[in-house]
Amino acid sequence: MVTRLVAELLGELNLNVREIHSRKPQGYRTRISDEFRKSKGLILVTSDVSARGVDYPDVTLVIQIGVPADRQQYIHRLGRTGRKGKEGQGILLLAPWEEFFLSSIKDLPISKAPEPLVDPETRKKVERALAHVEMKNKEAAYQAWLGYYNSNKNVGRDKYRLVELANEFSHSMGLDNPPAIPKLVLGKMGLKNIPGLRSK
Template sequence: MLSAGKDVLAKAKTGTGKTVAFLLPAIELLSTLPRSTSINLLVMLPTRELANQVAVEARKLLKYHSSLGVQVVIGGTRLPQEQQSIKSTPRQILVATPGRLIDHLQHTPGFSTRIRGVKVLVLDEADRLLDMGFRRDIEKIISFIPKERQTLLFSATVPAEVHQISHLAMHKDYKFINTVQEGDEETHAQVNQMYMVAALDLHFSILYGVLKKHVAEDAEYKVIIFCTTAMVTKLVAEILSQLKLNVREIHSRKTQYARTKVSDEFRRSKGLILVSSDVSARGVDYPDVSLVVQVGVPSNRQQYIHRLGRTGRKGKEGQGILLLAPWEQHFLSSVNDLSIAETVAPPVNPIIQAEVQGAIRKVDMKTKESAYQAWLGYYNSNKTISIDKSRLIKLAEEFSQSMGLEILPAIPRLILGKMGLANVPGLRSS
């Protein structure tokens, strides 16, 4: 159907080979067109990591199409460098994040003319593109490209907003393809899912114990730990590094160069632990991940599922662990139809606890303060937890104490105001 030129909205789980499914027919079409400097295939994705990943796949498929080339435009890189590359070596295939695409439409001479050559438009991870607030950017971009084109939308879920954008982007006779059969589990059947409930002040020690056990049992281990925010990710990565585990970190506060370097290393390596925020939660293909640990309550059910989808890919087995505090157990009601079972958190022996406390003491104070502020902001945005502000402040104090802090970090008044916590007792402001 894709090769027949029809517009398609496809519901497909991650890790099912959809990237090749849309690239192959598009490349075959492009190979029949006269050579030009126009952009003929435009692929939009929500994150830089996904964009780079799709570009890598496209370059592999272009092995026997030397007349075609791929360009990537993403945030986090220098705009003038991209502009120079676009001018000196124009390519027919463009892989982009929406925000940076808008930058080029507004500031790069000749770009809006080149994009009028688009024959195929692909919106991959469409639900996440919309979740991340890119709807207006997508609408603006669509207004620049020809109406006579083929449009392909791929999405793991198809909520109302995806249907709305599909009506805007595609011809009325578009086809809907559902590759998720009724009754299929939303998570990979070969992933053993477990959850643990333990006091917040034990989470770092439990995580260390789980990792030590997994590393000892699997010489080719490959672990991803998902944390709630970028700064909590940095904190956890530094603690585990102090504990002499082989750790890398990836989150939105890292430069694009650093993120790409870590992502590439983790993709090709074994015997490595990646501590990540949700920049690695969806679509990113890391082969042979043996364990996914989610620390703290995910933002929603779909985020839990997508994070879990980093393991058990392409028919391989995997393991998923969700580590919650007692007051986060409300989240379990949203996933109780999945094959997730409770397991008892391993007991924390005094040796492990002492090692972890020693590691925490070595972490820079600024990292702890930033993690506290980010943690408070994240849970303040969780409606179930933030409904009682005085309780939220006490929980944040628990988190502060778990980092070994005797005095609560001060938060700038402006930030407290933005959080709606300016006059809540129990917080220190600066």
């Protein structure tokens, strides 16, 4: 899962971080939610289980990584900040090939920011931290990424391009080769025999 990957990476960078996603038991999610509500300096990495019906009153910033499934999902995720008249800000991080999504929210008050400059020392820190992320979490993130974007009609339409992008994601995690995916899973995704994928 990408959520787990991001949480572990931030933890390796010594940030105060917790994670919530659907594979965590409800009791754990409730406990972490309560801790997050009470904290002033905690980063919560969450999947869409926190996008609706959860009130975190003092969230000042929501960062969305990757293209939302649709406009409503974007709005619901962003709705975790700026609640009850308080100030809040949202950042949507998109790869250049994900920018098609911006046309669906062009009526909203958003502006495109320049790509931030990352100094070489920070880049090295992130690369070192990423090297410490468990391989099983990188493998799970790769499979989850592939499944998510395969279901996106704009990205998943061209299976060959999808696999190219998935393997770029794999490389960005510091992997020389993309993780192998069970044949059954590839079959369910309609990705059997697509060059660039490894099966097990």
